[in-house]
Amino acid sequence: MDPVYTLSSRQASVQTMSPFSLAAATLSTLRVRRKHPIARDIVRFELAHPQGQDLPDWSAGAHIRLSTPQGHIRSYSLCGPVEARDHWAIAVKREANGRGGSASLIDEVHEGDELPLHGGDNLFALDPQAPEHILIAGGIGLTPLYAMAQTLAQTPAAKFHLYVCSRDAEGTAFLNELQQAPWRDHVTIHHDAGDPSQALDLWPLLETPSAAHVYCCGPQGLMDSVRDMSGHWPTHHIHFESFGASQQGWAENQAFEVLLRHSGQRITVPGDRSILESLRQAGVRVASSCESGTCGSCKTGLLAG
Numbered sequence: 001m002d003p004v005y006t007l008s009s010r011q012a013s014v015q016t017m018s019p020f021s022l023a024a025a026t027l028s029t030l031r032v033r034r035k036h037p038i039a040r041d042i043v044r045f046e047l048a049h050p051q052g053q054d055l056p057d058w059s060a061g062a063h064i065r066l067s068t069p070q071g072h073i074r075s076y077s078l079c080g081p082v083e084a085r086d087h088w089a090i091a092v093k094r095e096a097n098g099r100g101g102s103a104s105l106i107d108e109v110h111e112g113d114e115l116p117l118h119g120g121d122n123l124f125a126l127d128p129q130a131p132e133h134i135l136i137a138g139g140i141g142l143t144p145l146y147a148m149a150q151t152l153a154q155t156p157a158a159k160f161h162l163y164v165c166s167r168d169a170e171g172t173a174f175l176n177e178l179q180q181a182p183w184r185d186h187v188t189i190h191h192d193a194g195d196p197s198q199a200l201d202l203w204p205l206l207e208t209p210s211a212a213h214v215y216c217c218g219p220q221g222l223m224d225s226v227r228d229m230s231g232h233w234p235t236h237h238i239h240f241e242s243f244g245a246s247q248q249g250w251a252e253n254q255a256f257e258v259l260l261r262h263s264g265q266r267i268t269v270p271g272d273r274s275i276l277e278s279l280r281q282a283g284v285r286v287a288s289s290c291e292s293g294t295c296g297s298c299k300t301g302l303l304a305g
Helices: 101-108 139-153 175-180 220-229 275-281
Strands: 004-011 029-039 042-048 063-067 073-077 088-093 114-121 133-138 160-166 187-191 213-217 238-241 256-260 266-269 300-304
Touching: 042 101, 073 088, 073 101, 073 139, 088 101, 088 139, 133 139, 133 220, 139 160, 139 213, 175 187, 213 220, 220 238, 256 275, 266 275
Parallel strands: 004 256, 133 160, 133 213, 160 187, 213 238
Antiparallel strands: 004 300, 029 042, 029 114, 042 088, 063 073, 063 114, 256 266
16 A cells, blocks of 8 residues: 655745746746757757737846746746846756756757746845855856856945856856856856866865855755855855756655645655646646755645655
8 A cells, every 4th residue: 555645735935035026927928039059958048028028027046937848847047137128048958867848948949939937936036135145056057146146247346256066168058158257257167077076175165154145056966065064154144046956766766645634635646756746637736936846835744644
């Protein structure tokens, strides 16, 4: 018999840290104005209003939720420039071991196509009170931090430094822009050739807590390392965003059931599907954002099991 887990009906609240919060009813689709590769396995999409109107204002750290041709709903960070109103831009990396969302978007979407939009939020905003900002990016996690660096570079007297970690130059998004930017002295680019022993040593950066705020986005390993090394910092000074949680171990998952306390409904969750996906298929509406288990939008209480 499959194990049964009982969930509460109340969703955890997530505080929006920026005015940017786009309701799905405000804008239902975006048109792909331009699509072009910017690095190995990374494609940049420019997205415009279907009727050519101005898009809503947004701030660095914001993301939007799009449906891919295969039906996946995925969150993508906007990567600037923040002052542009005629389009938004996202950068998508083909994930070889992903669940098909990135491959679907890259392979099946063309210029002129329209993509369903499911709203947007900013849960990773810059703290306007911080005297200094330390930005740590890994791989495609650079996208929100690139927008942050652009914003800070235009802010008088802003103190910041962007650390970019990647395998090699060919796989680094926005490499030319970073190397040619007027604020390139605020950027450190580190390549490890895929060798963990050659990873950027962040301990000298995080050893001594300061008034600075730290923002990190990238592979789960990088975020775990930053979390471990910043455990002695004030909690509200450390900020994380994730669109690439580890997929390791999914093939060994076993089927189980969840019991929804409020409705009494039992939902079977197959070994190759998440609780969120199973609830949606059963017609249960659940708020979500990153769909990688890190942002907390779909978090709910476990009552038993």
